[in-house]
Amino acid sequence: MTTSGKDPVLTSFEAVAGQEFDVVIVGSGVSGAVIAKQLGARGCRVLVLEAGSGNDITVADYEESVQRFYGAQGKDNNSAYAKSRNAPMPRDYETRKLQPGQPNADGYLVQMGPLEIDSTYTRVLGGTTRHWEGKALRMLPDDFRMRSLFGQGRDWPLAYGDLDAHYRAAERELGVAGDVEDQQYGGLDFGPGYVLPMRKMPLSYLDRMIARDLDGMEVTLSGETFPLKVRSTPQARNGVPNPAYDEGRGYKPVGAVSTHQEDKGERCQGNTNCVPICPVQAKYDARRTLYAALETGNVQLLAWSVASRLEVDGVTGQVSQLEFKTYDDPDAPGHRVGHVRAKVFVLAANAVENARLMLASDLPGSSNLVGRNLMDHMYLLTWALMPRPAGALRGPICTAGIEDIRTGAYRRHHAAVRYSIHNDGWGWATGSPYSDLEHLVEHENRFGAPLRQGLIDRVSRQFLMDCMIEVLPDESNRVSVDPRWVDQMGNPRPVISFGATPYTLETAAFSRRLSRRIFQRLGAEDHTHYDPLAPGYVSHDGEGYVLRGGNHWAGTHIMGTSARDSVVDSTQRSWDHPNLYLAGAGSMASIGTANTTLTLAALCFRTADAILAGLGTHAPASTTTGARA
Amino acid sequence: MSLTKITDKAGLHRHLEAAIQLEHATIPPYLNALYSIRPGANTEAFHILRAVAVEEMLHLTLAANILNAVGGTPDLTVPGFVPLYPAYLPDGETDFQVDCQAFSRAAIETFLKIERPAEGATPGVDTIHKGRKRAHHNGHKRHGTAVRARHVPGHEEEHFYSIGEFYQAIEEGLERLHAEMGDALFSGDPARQIGPEYYYSAGGGLMAVTDLASAKAAIRLISEQGEGVTDNIFDYEGEIAHYYRFEQLLLGRYYQKGDARGRPTGREVAVDWDAVFPIKANARLSDFPEGSALRQGAEDFNRAYGDFLALLTRAFQGEPAMFVEAVGGMFQLKELYYQIMRQPLGDGTHAAPTYEISHG
Numbered sequence: 001m002t003t004s005g006k007d008p009v010l011t012s013f014e015a016v017a018g019q020e021f022d023v024v025i026v027g028s029g030v031s032g033a034v035i036a037k038q039l040g041a042r043g044c045r046v047l048v049l050e051a052g053s054g055n056d057i058t059v060a061d062y063e064e065s066v067q068r069f070y071g072a073q074g075k076d077n078n079s080a081y082a083k084s085r086n087a088p089m090p091r092d093y094e095t096r097k098l099q100p101g102q103p104n105a106d107g108y109l110v111q112m113g114p115l116e117i118d119s120t121y122t123r124v125l126g127g128t129t130r131h132w133e134g135k136a137l138r139m140l141p142d143d144f145r146m147r148s149l150f151g152q153g154r155d156w157p158l159a160y161g162d163l164d165a166h167y168r169a170a171e172r173e174l175g176v177a178g179d180v181e182d183q184q185y186g187g188l189d190f191g192p193g194y195v196l197p198m199r200k201m202p203l204s205y206l207d208r209m210i211a212r213d214l215d216g217m218e219v220t221l222s223g224e225t226f227p228l229k230v231r232s233t234p235q236a237r238n239g240v241p242n243p244a245y246d247e248g249r250g251y252k253p254v255g256a257v258s259t260h261q262e263d264k265g266e267r268c269q270g271n272t273n274c275v276p277i278c279p280v281q282a283k284y285d286a287r288r289t290l291y292a293a294l295e296t297g298n299v300q301l302l303a304w305s306v307a308s309r310l311e312v313d314g315v316t317g318q319v320s321q322l323e324f325k326t327y328d329d330p331d332a333p334g335h336r337v338g339h340v341r342a343k344v345f346v347l348a349a350n351a352v353e354n355a356r357l358m359l360a361s362d363l364p365g366s367s368n369l370v371g372r373n374l375m376d377h378m379y380l381l382t383w384a385l386m387p388r389p390a391g392a393l394r395g396p397i398c399t400a401g402i403e404d405i406r407t408g409a410y411r412r413h414h415a416a417v418r419y420s421i422h423n424d425g426w427g428w429a430t431g432s433p434y435s436d437l438e439h440l441v442e443h444e445n446r447f448g449a450p451l452r453q454g455l456i457d458r459v460s461r462q463f464l465m466d467c468m469i470e471v472l473p474d475e476s477n478r479v480s481v482d483p484r485w486v487d488q489m490g491n492p493r494p495v496i497s498f499g500a501t502p503y504t505l506e507t508a509a510f511s512r513r514l515s516r517r518i519f520q521r522l523g524a525e526d527h528t529h530y531d532p533l534a535p536g537y538v539s540h541d542g543e544g545y546v547l548r549g550g551n552h553w554a555g556t557h558i559m560g561t562s563a564r565d566s567v568v569d570s571t572q573r574s575w576d577h578p579n580l581y582l583a584g585a586g587s588m589a590s591i592g593t594a595n596t597t598l599t600l601a602a603l604c605f606r607t608a609d610a611i612l613a614g615l616g617t618h619a620p621a622s623t624t625t626g627a628r629a
Numbered sequence: 630m631s632l633t634k635i636t637d638k639a640g641l642h643r644h645l646e647a648a649i650q651l652e653h654a655t656i657p658p659y660l661n662a663l664y665s666i667r668p669g670a671n672t673e674a675f676h677i678l679r680a681v682a683v684e685e686m687l688h689l690t691l692a693a694n695i696l697n698a699v700g701g702t703p704d705l706t707v708p709g710f711v712p713l714y715p716a717y718l719p720d721g722e723t724d725f726q727v728d729c730q731a732f733s734r735a736a737i738e739t740f741l742k743i744e745r746p747a748e749g750a751t752p753g754v755d756t757i758h759k760g761r762k763r764a765h766h767n768g769h770k771r772h773g774t775a776v777r778a779r780h781v782p783g784h785e786e787e788h789f790y791s792i793g794e795f796y797q798a799i800e801e802g803l804e805r806l807h808a809e810m811g812d813a814l815f816s817g818d819p820a821r822q823i824g825p826e827y828y829y830s831a832g833g834g835l836m837a838v839t840d841l842a843s844a845k846a847a848i849r850l851i852s853e854q855g856e857g858v859t860d861n862i863f864d865y866e867g868e869i870a871h872y873y874r875f876e877q878l879l880l881g882r883y884y885q886k887g888d889a890r891g892r893p894t895g896r897e898v899a900v901d902w903d904a905v906f907p908i909k910a911n912a913r914l915s916d917f918p919e920g921s922a923l924r925q926g927a928e929d930f931n932r933a934y935g936d937f938l939a940l941l942t943r944a945f946q947g948e949p950a951m952f953v954e955a956v957g958g959m960f961q962l963k964e965l966y967y968q969i970m971r972q973p974l975g976d977g978t979h980a981a982p983t984y985e986i987s988h989g
Contacts, residue, residue, distance in 0.1 A: 060673055067669070241826060243824065250825060252834065259883075260883035260895055261874070262673050262676045262680070262898075263679070263680060264680050
């Protein structure tokens, strides 16, 4: 296997099929990578299966993705990554407005509605962290006690405090840049003296412009008054290391994944295309953790291999082996079927794919909750034109947001929300700046200097505020499988049933009203409009809104206190199958108003500890078997 | 300039000023080669050159930190700070000159000389010295004066075969003076230090220099990241030395751990020597017609480059935050490089920045 200065050596179907490992992990995204790194470092023999390409670890490979993005006509969030018919992935442009009773099976996901969700994920090495934006907010203590505090949703089987050490481990692993001083709200507690590995991303000109007019504005919800404040957003992006980190030992940023040190990566330089790919590798992606896992010498990586079925011993409930399909050509039909055995299996393929694999293996769980309680954040976008140039399209996508109403007594009645200020103009809502160019040329017949001036006037003043709205676990929102819909390999495709409840919609309506007040206060011209023909269009109290997905799929193997009402325990271990862990956001019992990655990474550190404890405190006897040549 | 053995603080300052000048003198040739690569082509070569250029900036800053620590005043704006290329390196290596030229085999061969290991540890030479090489005093007579003298000339000139040996002499000087003066040697204002927060590289970082230990650590980092004063391809932090980074381009293959020098066994490095703007070597403003847009562009570049050095000087003279501004200014410089290098001169070559810097 690989070491720094060594070529990564992927393992092969022949070397793996029929073999036994200590631990087999399905998926090389952040969940799988964290667990693989922790276990590999303690001498466990680990195999990681990745459905996508394995030729994705060198700088040259990375450049290929950057160039693919530059050349793509449509810049959707998977546009930088190689497609494969054998391991297909969802694309947001496949979403369309559903007609009642007619599912949309055009893309990889089969959408049953009633709400079409345009969320995606990325089936490549490093998983969806390849295209993620990098926001790394912690969940709030209240988010873990939704049922007790607000009579809504579910409680977690663990408290915020139980995750603190794992949050810290995740913040180190992901390399989070942020200032703890800016995160003092909603009961967030980082412990005395704690600082994040790197200092906050500097606030953008737009952030500061908005803060000047907005800070101190008050909002009243359910009788509780919240003063608003623009706060920096913690994010997993390389910036200025904080010398006070780690009790004064500081932090050394992890740069580009680079097999021969040909590139080191750079600090964020504000290219504004964090999604789908940072051109200078300033943004964390899970290949960094995976690479460190491979460097332990105990972790092997088998790419181009789709896990297809878990086989379970009918007596013990233990998973006995995993069936997988390895392909040679990304698109041509044809594959080999292999099996691997292990002491412990970990599904870390994301909330949709984990559920899909369980259901495809006829394992809906004794609670019948596998695939159910599907959650994702619902995003309401609001946009306006600032009175003066505001510097759009500079900086990472978001550097600040409004966090003050992430929790409060109002959550008894409607969903929690946070707001992000976008440095990338109206891109998410309107396709700007490309759509602006088209408008000025096609509709205003501008060219030369007037065209340039028009673009400056129009683009640099754009301000988009996204409203990230909590969604509760609801058993009718689900991933299922159906033999009518299979992919080229014969694996069942995920069938998505999803709807928005009044609890969520009430906050959409509130947020739209608040955005009007904010725009007014800023002297900004409101350009928000919602197209009734757009996917995600919903009506509430006579007003229409478009809800967009957040790619934060969660809840499909929900965590709880017993096998009756949940799929996994607080270590992400399956209640039904004692040697099976389902890792990732699928385990989350609520998603609050934090992007899921930091929390799921924290959960995976916890899971790695549990697996190590289960395998015995001594390193397994097989430590040396996987060592590199 | 002339350097003599360090016997007092002034001598130490002169050496460190030369070190700053030396580190900087490598940057224009590296950047000219880097940006002469056609955008999008030779991405691996581009990254290798870029990584080295970024580390030269680190070395420059570390040398400034050491000079500040011992009470000197770094100044990158003094006349003659930027050499006229072709130039000899300011540490008195006299057997080769450095050209500012396009990315090519010849350019890389020059870069190998810049980053070459200490004498006796050169690849292909069978006798390998395991210890650090000593500096050669009075080893050679100087030829050429491309780097204009700016310091008091001495009587016993020093010449070094490699940058590593030059730094070895500085380290010995530091130790000697520290033995005489104690910690009073480090009389500089610590607030002038550029700390790790100002520099980003996943490899070795920037460090504040406040005492002998940190000064020696800074020297070690500079020496080993460059050519490696020991005989290893990979340094004490597991990082591949500049010499071997460059050599990979000529040999067409990456080094990996355990490789013998000259025989890398890693993945292939594809180099397209033709995907390059054929920029004129050692271009001068006088190569561009007076009054032309190109001439104007080249003058703009020189002004911007001068501004960059002036910002760095401010950063080193008590305003560390200016370091961020200076690095930010390199984005603007990059655009200017491309603007100039895209212009054909009509004789088969393209224009190039001239680095004829005057500070007003």
